Amino acid sequence: xxxxxxxxxxxxxxxxxxxxxxxxxxxxxxxxxxxxxxxxxxxxxxxxxxxxxxxxxxxxxxxxxxxxxxxxxxxxxxx
Amino acid sequence: xxxxxxxxxxxxxxxxxxxxxxxxxxxxxxxxxxxxxxxxxxxxxxxxxxxxxxxxxxxxxxxxxxxxxxxxxxxxxxxxxxxxxxxxxxxxxxxxxxxxxxxxxxxxxxxxxxxxxxxxxxxxxxxxxxxxxxxxxxxxxxxxxxxxxxxxxxxxxxxxxxxxxxxxxxxxxxxxxxxxxxxxxxxxxxxxxxxxxxxxxxxxxxxxxxxxxxxxxxxxxxxxxxxxxxxxxxxxxxxxxxxxxxxxxxxxxxxxxxxxxxxxxxxxxxxxxxxxxxxxxxxxxxxxxxxxxxxxxxxxxxxxxxxxxxxxxxxxxxxxxxxxxxxxxxxxxxxxxxxxxxxxxxxxxxxxxxxxxxxxxxxxxxxxxxxxxxxxxxxxxxxxxxxxxxxxxxxxxxxxxxxxxxxxxxxxxxxxxxxxxxxxxxxxxxxxxxxxxxxxxxxxxxxxxxxxxxxxxxxxxxxxxxxxxxxxxxxxxxxxxxxxxxxxxxxxxxxxxxxxxxxxxxxxxxxxxxxxxxxxxxxxxxxxxxxxxxxxxxxxxxxxxxxxxxxxxxxxxxxxxxxxxxxxxxxxxxxxxxxxxxxxxxxxxxxxxxxxxxxxxxxxxxxxxxxxxxxxxxxxxxxxxxxxxxxxxxxxxxxxxxxxxxxxxxxxxxxxxxxxxxxxxxxxxxx
Numbered sequence: 055x056x057x058x059x060x061x062x063x064x065x066x067x068x069x070x071x072x073x074x075x076x077x078x079x080x081x082x083x084x085x086x087x088x089x090x091x092x093x094x095x096x097x098x099x100x101x102x103x104x105x106x107x108x109x110x111x112x113x114x115x116x117x118x119x120x121x122x123x124x125x126x127x128x129x130x131x132x133x
Numbered sequence: 134x135x136x137x138x139x140x141x142x143x144x145x146x147x148x149x150x151x152x153x154x155x156x157x158x159x160x161x162x163x164x165x166x167x168x169x170x171x172x173x174x175x176x177x178x179x180x181x182x183x184x185x186x187x188x189x190x191x192x193x194x195x196x197x198x199x200x201x202x203x204x205x206x207x208x209x210x211x212x213x214x215x216x217x218x219x220x221x222x223x224x225x226x227x228x229x230x231x232x233x234x235x236x237x238x239x240x241x242x243x244x245x246x247x248x249x250x251x252x253x254x255x256x257x258x259x260x261x262x263x264x265x266x267x268x269x270x271x272x273x274x275x276x277x278x279x280x281x282x283x284x285x286x287x288x289x290x291x292x293x294x295x296x297x298x299x300x301x302x303x304x305x306x307x308x309x310x311x312x313x314x315x316x317x318x319x320x321x322x323x324x325x326x327x328x329x330x331x332x333x334x335x336x337x338x339x340x341x342x343x344x345x346x347x348x349x350x351x352x353x354x355x356x357x358x359x360x361x362x363x364x365x366x367x368x369x370x371x372x373x374x375x376x377x378x379x380x381x382x383x384x385x386x387x388x389x390x391x392x393x394x395x396x397x398x399x400x401x402x403x404x405x406x407x408x409x410x411x412x413x414x415x416x417x418x419x420x421x422x423x424x425x426x427x428x429x430x431x432x433x434x435x436x437x438x439x440x441x442x443x444x445x446x447x448x449x450x451x452x453x454x455x456x457x458x459x460x461x462x463x464x465x466x467x468x469x470x471x472x473x474x475x476x477x478x479x480x481x482x483x484x485x486x487x488x489x490x491x492x493x494x495x496x497x498x499x500x501x502x503x504x505x506x507x508x509x510x511x512x513x514x515x516x517x518x519x520x521x522x523x524x525x526x527x528x529x530x531x532x533x534x535x536x537x538x539x540x541x542x543x544x545x546x547x548x549x550x551x552x553x554x555x556x557x558x559x560x561x562x563x564x565x566x567x568x569x570x571x572x573x574x575x576x577x578x579x580x581x582x583x584x585x586x587x588x589x590x591x592x593x594x595x596x597x598x599x600x601x602x603x604x605x606x607x608x609x610x611x612x613x614x615x616x617x618x619x620x621x622x623x624x625x626x627x628x629x630x631x632x633x634x635x636x637x638x639x640x641x642x643x644x645x646x647x648x649x650x651x652x653x654x655x656x657x658x659x660x661x662x663x664x665x666x667x668x669x670x671x672x673x674x675x676x677x678x679x680x681x682x683x684x685x686x687x688x689x690x691x692x693x694x695x696x697x698x699x700x701x702x703x704x705x706x707x708x709x710x711x712x713x714x715x716x717x718x719x720x721x722x723x724x725x726x727x728x729x730x731x732x733x734x735x736x737x738x739x740x741x742x743x744x745x746x747x748x749x750x751x752x753x754x755x756x757x758x759x760x761x762x763x764x765x766x767x768x769x770x771x772x773x774x775x776x777x778x779x780x781x782x783x784x785x786x787x788x789x790x791x792x793x794x795x796x797x798x799x800x801x802x803x804x
Contacts, residue, residue, distance in 0.1 A: 068274060070264055079216060099434050100376035101267055131274065 062092045062106040065114050067128040069121060072101045084124040088112050103128060147206055148254035154202035155246050161195040173197055179239050199242040206249035207233045228397065232421040232752060239414055247753030248422060255760030259431075262767045266435050268774060269442025270379070273372050276328040276347040281312030284356075294346070295363040305355040311348045314361030316341060322353025329367060329692050330707030331448025343693050370698045371706070374452070375445045379438045383454025385727060386433045400424025415752070416745065423741040423755040428762040432730030435770035440723030443773050448706040449716045450691070456702045458727075459684050460720035465665035466618050466713070467657055469676055470625035470632065473689060473710070474639055475600035479511060481518040482581055483597040487567040496594035498524040500586045503543035503550035506530030511582065514598045536560070540584060551587040552596075563587045569595060580634020582627070599631075602638050605710040610640040612714035617721065622660065624653045624679070653679040668703075670713060687713065719773075726773055730766045737762040 069081070078096040081103060085094045090111030095104045105117055114130045121128040174192040207230065214226035229252050236245035264271075278294040284302040294312040297303060305311050305322065323335040326348045335351045338344055344357055347368035363369065382390075400420060408417025437454040444451050451457055471477045484493050501519030504512035505526040519525045531544040539560065540553015551561055555570045569592040573583035581597040610621050622643045625632050632646035645656045653669075657679045660667050669676065669683035672690070680686035680701070688694070688701035690708040698704050705712045741758055744750035750758075 072260070072263065080213075083216075097376070097380045099379040099438050100270065101264075102376060102380075131277075 063109040065105045065107065065117060065130060067103040067105070067114075067117060067121060067130050069101045069103055069126045069128040072098060072126070081121055081124045081126060085117060085120045088116060088120055091117075145257050147209060148250060148257055151202045151206035151246070151250045151253060154198050154205060155250060158195045158198035158202065158246075161193075161198060176240070196242050199246045200237065203233060203237060203242060203245040203249050206246065206253045210249060210252060225397070228401070228421045228424050229756075232418045235414065235418045235421075236752060241415070241752075244752045248756045251753065251756040251760050255756075255763060258760075258764055259767060262764065262771065263431075263435065266439040266767065266770050266774065267379075267442065269439075269446045270372070270375055273328070273368070273375065273445060276310070277368060277372075278310040278312040278346055282306070282309075297359050297362050299359055299362065301359050303357045303359055305344070305350050305357055307350055307352050307354065309350050311344050311346055311350065311355075311357065313346050313357065313359040314366045315344055315357040315359045317344060317355050318358045319356040320354045322355040323351045324355075325349045325351045326692075326707070327448075329371065329448065330709070331446060331712070332707045332709060345692060367692055367695070367698065367706075370695060371445060371450060374450050374698060374704075375441060378441045378451055378453040378456075379434075381453030381455065383433060383437060383458055383727075385458065385731070386437075386454060389429055389433055389731070392429065396429070397424055419745050419750060419752045419755055420742075422752050423738070423745060423750070423759060428734035428737055428759070428766045429731070431763060432734050432766045433727050435767050436723055436727040436730055436773065439770040439773040440719060440726070443775075444716060444719050447712070447715065447719075448692075448709075449712055449719065450698065450701070450704040450706065451716070451720070452702050456685060457720045457723050459666065460668070460703065460717055461724035462666045463618060463668045463685065463717055463720075465620040465622060465660050465667045466613055466717075467622045467624055467653075467660065467667060467669045467679070467683065469653070469669075469671045470623050470627065470635060471600065472672055473603075473670055474606045474623065474635055474641070475602055477600065479514045479582070479598040479600050481514040481596060482599045483576055483583075483595070485572045485576070485595040485597075486593070487569055487572065487595065488591065488593040491593055494522060494524055496586060496596070497522060498526075499545070499550060499588055499593060500552060500584075500596050502526040502531075502545045503533070503541065503552050503586070506533040506543070507535070507541055509535065509541065511584065511598055515596060548589050552584050554583075555585065558585060558587060558592065561587075561590075563590050563592060565592060567592050573597075577628065577630040578634070580631050580638070582631060600635075602635060603710060606639045609710040609713060612711060613717070616714045616717045618714075618717065620660075620665065622656070624648055624656055624676075626650075650676070651678065654682050657682045668717070687716075689713075723773055726769055730769055733762055733766055733769070 078098050081096050082094050085091055085103065085105060088107070090108040092106045092108070094106075096102070097104070103121060107117065118128050118130065171194045172191045173194060173196070176191060210226050210233070211230045214230040218227060229248060233245045233249050236242070236248065280291050281294045281297045282304045283290050283292055283297055284304065289304060297313050302318065303313055303315060307322070311324065317338050317340050319340060321337065321339050324338050324344055325333070325335045326345065327333050328347045328349075329345045338355060344355065345368060346361070346366035361367070401424060404417045404420035404424065407420055408414060433454070437457065440457060441451050441454075451460070468474060484496050486493055486496055497515070497519055500515050501524060504515050516525065531546070534542045536542060536553065536557055539557035540551065542561070543550045543552070551557055551563065555565065555573065558565060558569070569585045569587075572595045573585055576583040576595065576597040581599040583595050583597045585592055586594050586596060613621050620642045621640075622645065623632060623636055623641045624645050626648055627646055629644070629646040632644045635641075636644045645652075648656065653676055657667055657669055661682075661684070666684045668685040668687055669680050670687040670689060671680050672688070680688075685702045687703045687705065688697035689705050691697035691701060691704035692706040703716055705716065737758060741750060741755055745755065
C-alpha cells in the first residue's frame with residue numbers, strides 16, 4: 055500500500071468483540087471524528103473496519119487507538 | 134492503555150459494578166432486620182397506584198444502591214439510545230431506556246436495576262460468544278505468514294512476507310510457513326495445505342508444483358519462485374471471499390430486517406395504547422421491554438457467519454447466505470465426467486491382435502509409430518505404453534493427418550497406417566474381414582475407447598484406452614444421495630457406451646453422453662424445467678455457460694485458479710470429491726440452524742406477549758427471557774463451528790495457534 059498526499063490510503067482493520075449492530079455506529083463515529091479520515095465503513099458480520107484516510111495526517115496506529123477508545127480491539131491487516 | 138482502563142472500557146465492567154450494587158442493596162435490606170436500611174428521604178417518585186411495588190413510602194439506603202445499580206447499568210444504554218435517535222433509529226436501547234426510566238419514575242428501583250443489569254450482562258455474553266462464531270475467520274487470518282526467507286545476491290535474508298518481490302526465490306524449510314504463492318523451482322517437500330484446502334494429509338511437492346501462502350512445510354526443503362504476494366495470494370482471496378460472504382445478506386435476512394423495522398415501533402405504539410387503555414403504567418413498560426427484537430435480528434447473521442466460516446476451514450468457499458439457502462435445496466447435481474468421476478488421464482488398457490502373423494508388441498509398435506507425430510490426447514497413452522515396453526518409435530515421425538471424429542491417417546516409412554473407428558476404415562475403403570468392428574464394439578461396451586489399427590488396408594489389431602475412475606467417485610455419489618440429492622447426473626462428450634460403463638461403476642442416476650460443450654447448458658436447463666434445483670460441478674473452463682445457468686456453480690480444485698475462487702458460487706479449494714456432499718450437508722445444517730433460530734426468536738416474542746397480557750411476566754422476567762433467547766440463538770449457531778462426522782477437516786490440535794488470543798477470541802471448534 056502506498057500513500058501519497060493526494061490519494062487516500064485504504065486501511066482494513068479487523069476488530070474483536072462486535073456484539074450488536076449498535077457497535078457499528080459507535081466505531082464509525084469515533085474513527086470518523088479523526089482529522090484526516092475521509093470515510094469509515096464498519097462491516098458488522100465479519101467484524102471489519104474499512105477506513106480511507108490521509109496517512110500523512112492520521113496513521114494506522116491512530117485508527118487502532120480510536121477504535122480502542124470505542125471499546126474494541128482492532129488489528130490492522132495486510133489485506 | 135493500562136489494564137484498568139482496558140477493563141473499564143471492556144464489556145464486563147458495567148455488569149459487574151451494577152451487580153455488586155444490587156447485592157449491596159439486598160444486603161442492606163436484610164442486614165440486622167433492616168436496621169441498616171436508613172431512610173434517606175421521603176418518597177419522591179410518582180405513585181403507580183395498584184401496581185406499586187415499593188414497600189414503604191420512604192427512600193431508603195437500599196433504594197439508593199438499587200438506583201445506583203440501575204444508573205450504572207443504564208447510563209450506557211441511554212447514551213446509545215440517544216445516539217440512535219439522533220440518527221433516526223428506534224432501537225432496542227431506546228426501549229430499554231424508556232422502560233428503565235419509567236420504572237424509576239414509579240419507584241420500581243429493583244425492576245429498573247434488574248432490567249438494565251440483565252441487558253448489560255446479556256450484551257457482554259453476546260459479545261464473547263459472537264466472537265466465537267467468527268472463530269473460523271480468525272483462524273484463517275492467523276495462518277497468514279509473517280516472514281519470508283528470500284535469496285538476495287546469494288544471501289539468505291529474512292524479510293516481512295509482504296515485502297517479497299515477484300519472481301524472487303523464497304526458501305521454505307521444514308516446519309516453516311510458505312510465505313507466498315509460488316512455484317517450486319528446486320527441492321522436494323511435504324506441505325500441509327489444510328489452511329487452504331481443508332485436507333489434513335500433507336501433499337508431496339516437487340519441481341514446478343504450485344504452493345500457497347499460509348500452508349506449512351512438514352518436511353523437506355523447497356525453493357519457491359514467488360508468483361503472488363500479500364493481497365495477491367490464494368489465502369488473501371479466500372479470506373476476502375469469506376468476509377464478503379458473511380457480510381452479504383440472505384433473502385431470509387431481508388425479510389427479517391423488514392419485520393424488525395416495523396416490529397419495534399409497533400410494540401411501542403402497542404405499549405402506549407395498552408398503557409392508555411388500561412391505565413396501567415407497569416404493563417406498558419413491560420411491553421416495551423419485550424418489544425426488543427434482539428434474537429430476531431441476530432438469528433440469521435450468526436448462523437451464516439458460523440456456517441460459512443466452518444465451510445472455509447474445510448476448504449469450501451460459499452459465496453454468501455443466499456447461496457447457502459439455495460445449496461440446501463439442491464435436488465440434482467450435474468457432474469462433468471472428466472476430472473470429476475474420472476482422473477482425466479487416459480491409460481492404454483487393451484491390445485487386441487487381429488492379424489495372426491503379428492504379436493501384441495508389434496501391434497503396439499505400429500500404433501505408436503503412427504501416433505508419434507499426433508497431438509491428439511489419445512496418442513499419449515499409446516506412446517507412454519510403447520515407451521514402457523521399449524518399442525517406442527525412433528527418428529522423425531511421419532506425417533499425420535487427423536480426420537475429425539474418426540481418427541488419424543499416418544505415413545510410417547511409406548506405409549499408410551490408419552488408427553480410428555470403423556467409419557474411418559470405411560472412408561479409406563479398408564475391408565473389415567477380421568472382426569475389427571466387433572472387437573472394438575466389445576471394448577466400447579466395457580467403457581473403453583477402442584481404436585482400430587490398420588496397415589496398408591488391413592486391420593491388424595485394436596487398441597483401447599480408458600480413463601480411470603477416481604477412487605472416491607462411487608463414495609461421492611452415495612454421499613450425495615445421503616445428503617438428500619435425488620439425482621446425480623453425468624455429462625460427458627464420450628459415447629454412450631463409455632459413459633454407461635462409468636455410470637454403472639459409480640452409481641450415477643442419469644447419463645447424458647456425446648455432448649458438445651454447448652449441450653451441457655441445455656441439459657442443465659432441462660433439469661431446471663423439471664423442477665430441480667441443480668448444482669453443476671466443473672472446472673469452470675469448458676463448462677462456464679452450464680455453471681452459470683445452474684442454480685449453484687461448483688468449481689473443483691479451485692485453489693490453483695484465482696478466477697474460480699472469485700467467481701464460483703461454491704469453490705472447493707482442494708481436489709477432494711467428498712467435499713461436494715460435505716458442502717451440501719453443511720449448507721443444510723446452516724439453513725436448519727437459521728430456521729431454528731427464527732423459530733426460537735418468534736416463539737419468545739409470542740410467549741412473552743401472551744405472558745404480559747396474562748400477567749406473571751414482569752419487566753425483569755421479560756428481559757431475562759429476552760436475553761436468554763439471544764444467547765440460545767448464538768449457542769445454536771455455534772454448533773455449526775464444530776464438524777460433523779463426514780467432515781474431512783483436520784483436528785483442532787494441529788492448527789496454528791492464534792497469537793495473543795484474548796479469552797473472548799478463543800476458537801471453539803471441537804476436534
